[in-house]
Amino acid sequence: xxxASFISSFKRVISVLVLLVLVISGVLFLSRALAITDGPEKNxxxxxxxxxxxxxxxxxxxxxxxxxxxELWKNYGxxxxxxxxxxxxxxxxxxxxRLAVEKHKPKVAVLDVLFAGSDYTEMEMGLAHELFDPYPxxxxxIQAVRDxxxxxxxxxxxxxxxxVYHNRWKELDTEMVERGLEGFRNLSTEKGAQTRVEVYPxxxxxxxxxxxxxxxxxxxxGYVERFxxxxxxxxxxxxLTYLPCQISEExxxxxxxxxxxxxxxxxxxxNMQNMNLIDYAIDWYDDGSHLNPSGALxxxxxxxxxxxxxxxxxxxxxxxxxxxxxxxxxAYVACQMxxxxxxxxxxxxxxxxxxxxxxxxxxxxxxxSDQTVLHQLQSxxxxxxxxxxxxxxxxIIRDTQGNxxxxxxxxxxxxxxxxxxx
Amino acid sequence: xxxxxxxxxxFFPSVLLLTRVCPLKWRNGLLLLASYxxxxxxxxxxxxxxxxxxxxxxxxxxLLERKRRxxxxxxxxxxxxxxxxxxxxxxxxxYSLNALLAKLGLGAPLxxxxxxxxxxxxxxxxxxxxxxxxxYKGKYKPEKNFLRLALFVSFFPQILSGPIGRGxxxxxxxxxxxxxxxxxxxxxFLILTWGFFLKLCIADRAAILVNTVYxxxxxxxxxxxxxxxxxxxxxxxxxxxxxxxMAIGAAEMLGIHLPKxxxxxxxxxxIQEFWRxxxxxxxxxxxxYVYFPLGxxxxxxxKKYRNVLIVFLVSGLWHGAMWNFVVWGAxxxxxxxxxxxxxxxxxxxxxxxxxxxxxxxxxxxxMALTFLLVDFVWLFFRADGLGAxxxxxxxxxxxxxxxxxxxxxxxxMGLDRQEFWALLLCTGGMTLIDALRYRGHxxxxxxxxxxxxxxxxxxxxxxLIIITFGTWGNGFDASSFIYFKF
Numbered sequence: 001x002x003x004a005s006f007i008s009s010f011k012r013v014i015s016v017l018v019l020l021v022l023v024i025s026g027v028l029f030l031s032r033a034l035a036i037t038d039g040p041e042k043n044x045x046x047x048x049x050x051x052x053x054x055x056x057x058x059x060x061x062x063x064x065x066x067x068x069x070x071e072l073w074k075n076y077g078x079x080x081x082x083x084x085x086x087x088x089x090x091x092x093x094x095x096x097x098r099l100a101v102e103k104h105k106p107k108v109a110v111l112d113v114l115f116a117g118s119d120y121t122e123m124e125m126g127l128a129h130e131l132f133d134p135y136p137x138x139x140x141x142i143q144a145v146r147d148x149x150x151x152x153x154x155x156x157x158x159x160x161x162x163x164v165y166h167n168r169w170k171e172l173d174t175e176m177v178e179r180g181l182e183g184f185r186n187l188s189t190e191k192g193a194q195t196r197v198e199v200y201p202x203x204x205x206x207x208x209x210x211x212x213x214x215x216x217x218x219x220x221x222g223y224v225e226r227f228x229x230x231x232x233x234x235x236x237x238x239x240l241t242y243l244p245c246q247i248s249e250e251x252x253x254x255x256x257x258x259x260x261x262x263x264x265x266x267x268x269x270x271n272m273q274n275m276n277l278i279d280y281a282i283d284w285y286d287d288g289s290h291l292n293p294s295g296a297l298x299x300x301x302x303x304x305x306x307x308x309x310x311x312x313x314x315x316x317x318x319x320x321x322x323x324x325x326x327x328x329x330x331a332y333v334a335c336q337m338x339x340x341x342x343x344x345x346x347x348x349x350x351x352x353x354x355x356x357x358x359x360x361x362x363x364x365x366x367x368x369s370d371q372t373v374l375h376q377l378q379s380x381x382x383x384x385x386x387x388x389x390x391x392x393x394x395x396i397i398r399d400t401q402g403n404x405x406x407x408x409x410x411x412x413x414x415x416x417x418x419x420x421x422x
Numbered sequence: 423x424x425x426x427x428x429x430x431x432x433f434f435p436s437v438l439l440l441t442r443v444c445p446l447k448w449r450n451g452l453l454l455l456a457s458y459x460x461x462x463x464x465x466x467x468x469x470x471x472x473x474x475x476x477x478x479x480x481x482x483x484x485l486l487e488r489k490r491r492x493x494x495x496x497x498x499x500x501x502x503x504x505x506x507x508x509x510x511x512x513x514x515x516x517y518s519l520n521a522l523l524a525k526l527g528l529g530a531p532l533x534x535x536x537x538x539x540x541x542x543x544x545x546x547x548x549x550x551x552x553x554x555x556x557x558y559k560g561k562y563k564p565e566k567n568f569l570r571l572a573l574f575v576s577f578f579p580q581i582l583s584g585p586i587g588r589g590x591x592x593x594x595x596x597x598x599x600x601x602x603x604x605x606x607x608x609x610x611f612l613i614l615t616w617g618f619f620l621k622l623c624i625a626d627r628a629a630i631l632v633n634t635v636y637x638x639x640x641x642x643x644x645x646x647x648x649x650x651x652x653x654x655x656x657x658x659x660x661x662x663x664x665x666x667x668m669a670i671g672a673a674e675m676l677g678i679h680l681p682k683x684x685x686x687x688x689x690x691x692x693i694q695e696f697w698r699x700x701x702x703x704x705x706x707x708x709x710x711y712v713y714f715p716l717g718x719x720x721x722x723x724x725k726k727y728r729n730v731l732i733v734f735l736v737s738g739l740w741h742g743a744m745w746n747f748v749v750w751g752a753x754x755x756x757x758x759x760x761x762x763x764x765x766x767x768x769x770x771x772x773x774x775x776x777x778x779x780x781x782x783x784x785x786x787x788x789m790a791l792t793f794l795l796v797d798f799v800w801l802f803f804r805a806d807g808l809g810a811x812x813x814x815x816x817x818x819x820x821x822x823x824x825x826x827x828x829x830x831x832x833x834x835m836g837l838d839r840q841e842f843w844a845l846l847l848c849t850g851g852m853t854l855i856d857a858l859r860y861r862g863h864x865x866x867x868x869x870x871x872x873x874x875x876x877x878x879x880x881x882x883x884x885x886l887i888i889i890t891f892g893t894w895g896n897g898f899d900a901s902s903f904i905y906f907k908f
Contacts, residue, residue: 012604014874019881022879030890153896156428166894167895169890169891
């Protein structure tokens with residue numbers, strides 16, 4: 001080749017490469033800057049870090065709010081990540097497990113079978129983004145999206161999130177630009193779990209006997225089977241769990257059927273629904289029967305004990321190779337401290353106080369009669385002092401070093417209302 | 423599969439790559455295969471129709487070369503344009519006939535025949551018919567290679583919405599295939615990108631506003647309808663010129679040079695000039711195959727005007743089997759007739775008033791007037807039927823209320839403040855580029871002469887602007903190129 005011709009060809013190749021690099025960089029920037037951050041912030045740490053996770057947790061919002069991996073670490077030395085997704089169908093959970101296992105292969109994969117009675121694979125698009133956006137485009141992701149969603153537009157939107165996010169240019173601000181340049185920053189310190197702080201008393205509905213199962217099969221049950229089979233084939237212990245929740249008899253039968261199916265297939269079963277773990281007066285976050293910290297700590301303890309005693313998972317707390325988990329735990333504690341300072345109602349404060357990071361002091365007036373608060377205090381082991389000339393309720397919450405985090409006073413009008421910042 | 427779809431973003435680079443790595447002698451075969459695959463994405467059964475028309479014009483072309491028989495020629499026209507008539511106009515004809523019979527109180531209505539219209543039928547039948555007419559007239563010899571003729575009729579960048587090519591322009595390019603060199607590739611890519619900009623940043627955003635207002639015109643005062651009609655001028659230009667640029671750019675990258683279809687039409691200073699700049703391939707088709715055979719302008723004045731009116735009525739009907747399109751065409755014809763009749767008087771007036779016709783202000787005035795005349799009839803083109811168009815005109819003339827469209831009112835037509843300003847900014851960019859082109863500056867050529875790093879940076883930035891500000895993705899109707907339905 002003539003030297004001039006070679007140089008000319010070389011320049012052409014370089015110019016095409018430069019254009020490609022510029023466009024791809026720009027698209028990556030836009031993808032990060034304009035993205036909805038919920039998913040990447042919740043599960044981004046899992047995909048980014050090089051920790052060893054013995055347990056991966058899958059399921060819907062009930063799993064996200066129901067099991068706290070950092071509490072599993074603190075109390076059992078178990079390394080876990082909560083990959084549950086709000087509104088995740090069992091099909092979505094199955095595929096998320098497949099995607100997650102490609103990054104970190106666990107010893108145990110836990111699946112909450114709440115939606116076992118459903119005959120659909122799809123889920124709400126916004127929530128699907130939260131679930132799938134953190135995972136990079138791959139053949140497996142394409143397979144997952146094609147299996148779950150029928151609509152071509154929905155599929156493309158999930159595979160190329162910029163398809164919808166580009167329209168967020170109108171909301172572009174400095175923080176988004178920084179995120180575009182530097183990547184997602186506010187990664188979950190709770191290892192994917194989300195502490196929902198509120199208290200919502202529920203009347204306990206009758207529970208069916210675990211042997212009362214749905215006789216017909218469902219689409220979701222098919223994915224339960226696939227979940228268990230895949231895990232068994234890949235040396236992962238599958239655990240099907242049934243987290244406590246207030247659901248219809250039809251749904252209870254479906255969950256029972258899922259557990260029965262799992263048992264037949266060789267999965268481990270942990271039915272927390274029928275263990276009478278939950279205090280219905282103070283353990284719920286909302287009427288959708290999501291657990292608050294008070295309830296989640298009970299289910300987390302149950303899970304930890306099961307994983308250690310039944311499945312023999314190792315306690316790594318004394319293992320120097322896992323010292324980084326102590327840093328993670330410190331970040332988790334710092335985050336909960338900050339959250340505590342932001343809470344406003346007595347129900348929220350006492351709900352988060354269930355984490356044993358806090359000590360509570362309470363003073364009440366003689367005629368204070370809020371049964372939920374009294375029940376919460378009792379559950380925390382706090383005996384309130386009684387004072388005649390004070391507010392209806394005074395709460396002082398300290399961290400474990402005794403530093404005061406919150407000092408609030410409340411008066412009972414129609415509801416318990418904060419009066420002055422003490 | 424439309425150009426602005428993920429499918430095409432996979433399809434086109436694959437075809438491009440194949441044509442570049444395979445031997446040149448395979449190119450026509452590959453392009454033909456790609457064209458039929460592309461067309462099959464709109465309905466496999468229509469490929470049979472496409473193939474049938476191709477075989478018809480191929481056989482008749484060869485027969486006409488041997489024996490120049492009129493009946494063969496008419497048979498060819500019947501086969502090509504007959505398919506168009508059957509699929510597009512049969513039901514319209516029956517509907518109109520029924521309406522007439524009902525008015526006259528004669529008999530029961532005839533049964534309607536609602537045939538699904540094959541995509542792009544108005545374009546590829548015109549291209550095939552044009553070829554047959556040219557061969558019949560002896561303008562060029564018929565194509566003897568079936569593969570080349572089939573590619574001529576079905577070439578995927580142009581099959582759905584043109585530009586309508588001519589045999590003497592395209593067949594030689596298929597006969598002696600050439601690989602696009604690097605500068606052609608770059609030029610084609612730039613044109614393709616410009617088409618995307620027009621479609622995604624202007625047409626589809628303008629469509630949101632236009633659809634909102636036209637969709638419930640009863641709830642808007644006249645000034646909003648006027649404004650939406652002005653915006654529609656942007657929409658249809660961005661949409662159709664955008665498509666044409668994409669087609670031309672894609673073809674250029676494949677080494678095929680397609681004819682220009684738009685040449686800054688809104689800078690035209692008369693209706694006549696507008697039609698030399700708007701949908702050029704269709705205008706010239708009508709000129710060569712309808713207007714000239716009717717006698718063109720080389721006949722008595724009244725005949726010339728008759729010819730003009732016929733051409734525009736047919737053009738209106740070509741755009742859609744609805745009366746509002748016929749009225750749209752008729753008004754354009756009448757504009758030209760009125761312009762022709764009043765020309766001497768206007769010349770006298772301008773002379774008497776000593777108006778300097780070379781000044782920028784005079785040219786701008788003519789451009790603005792032409793644009794307003796064109797835009798007025800876009801209302802008929804866009805309205806959902808003649809009745810709706812008349813009702814909208816009634817609102818405009820009886821309830822204009824100009825003061826209603828101030829301040830925040832601009833953001834009540836489907837676009838929020840940012841979207842509205844994005845549309846304005848993109849329109850500004852488009853107008854600037856068109857103004858430069860109108861003044862004879864070749865933007866693509868100028869761009870090609872720049873320093874390579876500046877070029878790549880500018881092109882990357884432009885692509886990212888389209889990705890960010892374009893109206894695309896799930897939730898938007900990406901398949902609604904206006905001219906696809908014609």
